[in-house]
Amino acid sequence: MxxxxxxxxxxxxxxxxxxxxxxxxxxxxxxxxxxxxxxxxxxxxxxxxxxxxxxxxxxxxxxxxxxxxGFVDSHSHLVFAGDRTQEFNARMSGKPYTAGGIRTTVAATRAASDADLDANVRRYVSEALRQGTTTIETKSGYGLTPHDEARALRIAAAHTPETTYLGAHIVAPEYADDPAAYVELVTGPMLEACAPYARWVDVFCERGAFDGDQAREILTAGQKRGLIPRVHANQLGHGPGVQLAVELGAASADHCTHLTQADVDALAGSGTVATLLPGAEFSTKAEYPDARRLLDAGATVALSTDCNPGSSFTTSVPFCIAVAVRDMGMTPDEAVHAATLGGAKALRRADVGxxxxxxxxxxxxxxxxxxxxxxxxxxxxxxxxxxxxxxxxxx
CATH class of the missing domain: 2.30.40.10 (Urease, subunit C, domain 1)
Incomplete structure (x- = not known):
């Protein structure tokens, strides 16, 4: 030594x-x-x-x-294949963002080899490191079968210990007419296949994805297998995600764009971190979350990239800091704190940040x-x- x-x-x-x-x-x-x-x-x-x-x-x-x-990026989606340039181009021309574009990445990811997926994760982790990110969380969610979700987490675990099971990203295309059966898959065979490679369980609790009852069922099933909850919450509109995250003692509620005063108070009175992801709002031309409101209420705030191919294709925490300062009411000190120690708290890590x-x-x-x-x-x-x-x- x-x-x-x-x-x-x-x-x-x-x-x-x-x-x-x-x-x-x-x-x-x-x-x-x-x-x-x-x-x-x-x-x-x-x-x-x-x-x-x-x-x-x-x-x-x-x-x-x-x-x-070193920055602590507590929210990313790095295990994927394919490209959604056309979707981004259309959105920048006036088409609104919905969760449906995820299906495009699901098809490409299922078709990709393990070697190609691993190379992609390695590339983005390296890209983030060059911009100062030394701890990164990443999720599954672009396979949506027990085999593809498990291999995504196995590949991710070779690059970071902060891996999240997100079988509940959207309802898999083949279950579009029977979402209840898909929830059974996510809470049953898929969870069993994925739990050995994951630390966290997540759900996209949003219109077009999973409602509050479905999200609770998925998160509690994950808890029974020893996984700690985190929630995609209140990104596209008001909904039950933040309250559910606090109720279940989730480590974080992520996005937090559309909050009632009750949501803000719940976060401020809990150990659940509000993780803000301005890259998503930047890339979808959506309303930014109000960081000032959360900070003034006493909530713990993290700032992360949400790197994914559809709605926030950036690994740059410095970019997110600049946007948060300009458009979300954060001071430079608060933004740097949120991107370092805030992210560590969202991952329940005392050794980083x-x-x-x-x-x-x-x-x-x-x-x-x-x-x-x-x-x-x-x-x-x-x-x-x-x-x-x-x-x-x-x-």
């Missing part, structure tokens, strides 16, 4: 108020020391002023640049003097170095 010190950090976001200023725990002229095992399990051992940094085996000079925790002793050594260095530049300079590739678990992935 070796140790590394990253020194001369102009501005360091720790997300630990005990270490620095404000909710972000900001430290000026900082240094970080971490172990590096070479296996991605390195831990942070020291954080503080650069002038007080202990000696280490190797040193990296940040040259006054800002550093932040922060730069403090004992955390996994996930660190992104920005070619900028402050984290505020992530919103201030939208579209600019500011991430210049990344360590994940103490391993230099982009240095």
């Amino acid at each position: 070796t140790t590394t010190v990253v020194t001369n950090i102009g501005s360091l976001v720790t997300n630990d108020p005990a270490l620095g200023e404000g909710p972000l725990g900001l430290i000026k002229d900082a240094a970080v020391v971490f172990d590096s095992t070479g296996t991605g399990t390195g831990k942070i051992t020291w954080v503080g002023p650069a002038t007080h940094a202990p000696a280490a085996d190797t040193a990296y000079d940040a040259r006054g640049r800002a550093a932040i925790p 922060r730069i403090s002793p004992g955390a996994r050594a996930d660190l992104a260095l920005l070619d900028a003097p402050s984290h505020v530049h992530l919103a201030y300079r939208p579209g600019v590739p500011l991430v210049s170095a990344v360590w994940r678990g103490g391993v230099p992935e982009l240095v």
